[in-house]
Amino acid sequence: MSKRLVPSMTALQCFEAAARHLSFTRAAEELHLTQSAVSKQVAQLEDMLRHHLFLRIRRRLQLTPAGSLYLAEVNKILTQVDMSSRYVLTYGEQTEILKVATQPSFGVRWLIPHLKGFGKRHSNIHLDIRNEMEPFALLQGSADVVFFYGQGTWPGATCVELFREEVVPVCAPELLAGRKLAGAEELAELVLLQSTSRPEAWHEWFLEQDLQSVSAYHGPRFDTFYMALSAAQAGCGVALVPRYLAAKELADGSLVVPWNHAMRSAGAHYLAYAEHAAEVPKVRALVEWIHEQLQA
Template sequence: MLNLKELPSIKALRTFIAVANNLSFSKAAKELSVTQGAVSKQVSALEQQLGQPLFERHLNGIKLTSIGQQYLPQIAEALEVLQNATASLRQMEQVEDILTVNVTPSFASLWLIPAIHRFTEQYPNIQVSLKTGDGALHDISGENDIVIRCLPLAKHYENATLLCRERLKLVASKALVKSAPIQCYADLGKHVFLPQVTRPQLWEQLKSQHYIEDNIEFYGVGFEHFYMSLEAVKHQQGLALLPDFMVRERMQQEQLVNPLHAEFESHYGYYVMVPNYKLNSRKVYLFTQWLKKAFDEK
């Protein structure tokens, strides 16, 4: 059985780490807001308890012994584990339940994170844990309570509800269009287009639905996620196709524009998937209803 009396105190270990990081008793004392004598006393007591010297003391300074070098990373990691465990418990105070939501990176960064405060204000006792993932999931019965994915429109997804069909807009920065105006489809030839590496067919869909016959020039860098394309648009690197609900607020603020009002409905949709055994969960029900209402109002 572990004898806690044989373990060094947290205070002694924190002092050891401070001295080791600064290689100075005086600097460690300043960092810890204690006297240099208190620091020296803690380190000496720790060395005595361990039966090993942790520092070599010289006239021109100190340095870790080989034992001290071995001990430092293990103690630092152990204290970090304790700090994380304590912080997690404090965050969970007043929380009834934790809801784990796994979403695509762009859905998270461009829509959910700016909107999530409305859910937490309404349900303060539900703590939402956001994680990101992409692509179809063959098994959603893991640690996630809710999974949101952008998938080809279909009816065979298990325990999935269509949140919305994807509608893409042609998006540019206001400054870029001001420098090279787009008044007709022929003007698109003045610009470059940002490739969507995971769905390269999107630009062909735009050309087909808007009867664009001219070849278009692509930017030299392709982007995997919509949030990456948005950053490139903001830096005037080209035109992008982005989901309307992800850029609506920025367009209302006139940070972005939709040249020629060009948009189309892709063959994709955003699906909310819930494991079968969690369908009756209160936290899952409240979040999915909040999502549905948010998209019904947009």
């Protein structure tokens, strides 16, 4: 195996400080080292990399192209080490981190409201929730629990079905200008807001009613249902979304259903975790909590 090019943390800190100040003297003052110690650390880095990192011009430093390239990478490393250190200081030994991955709209509209009270019951578990457009986080080890929409078949994982969806068209009341639609085909006269994750949705919705529309694929496209809902509220067009996502707006009247045909989605929402993690206390705690929320 070839020797790894891993410099010391001291060398990286000396280089970063010298590059920021463009001065070995000021870097030494900041790091509480001697000027010669900083200079020596940088020289050792240059020997290892076989590139000059600085030009010495009239007692002043200037980064070389190699130095600028290296500085960008070193900044990433030092930032990550700093964040990791603060992470450990914050959470300590008595706290477990439960990494949760969820698709954005589901996370905002369903998951987060259903997590109220979880932290009070499980004060030793801190949730680390992040958005994932694709449910690969579990396989990569970057999440303990994943919430995703799909078919529920995932080798090596336990998938628990949460619920299925009803998809309905929604729009701002003013978009209809007080008129009542005579049929679903009249929706095609309006702007149909498209979803990147479900590009066939409008086509399938019309097809269920024995209709075809050339407008089914036309219209502004959005990465998330949440963005499509916001566009619908702003009067930009009609969004085809899961009813649960629009429940609040439908209740307060800021959105209406212009034609009440609900389409059952082919997939469902699932909670998933690795099979080997079934008895991990923090995973089991969240799974049981979600079960309680669904039964409430």
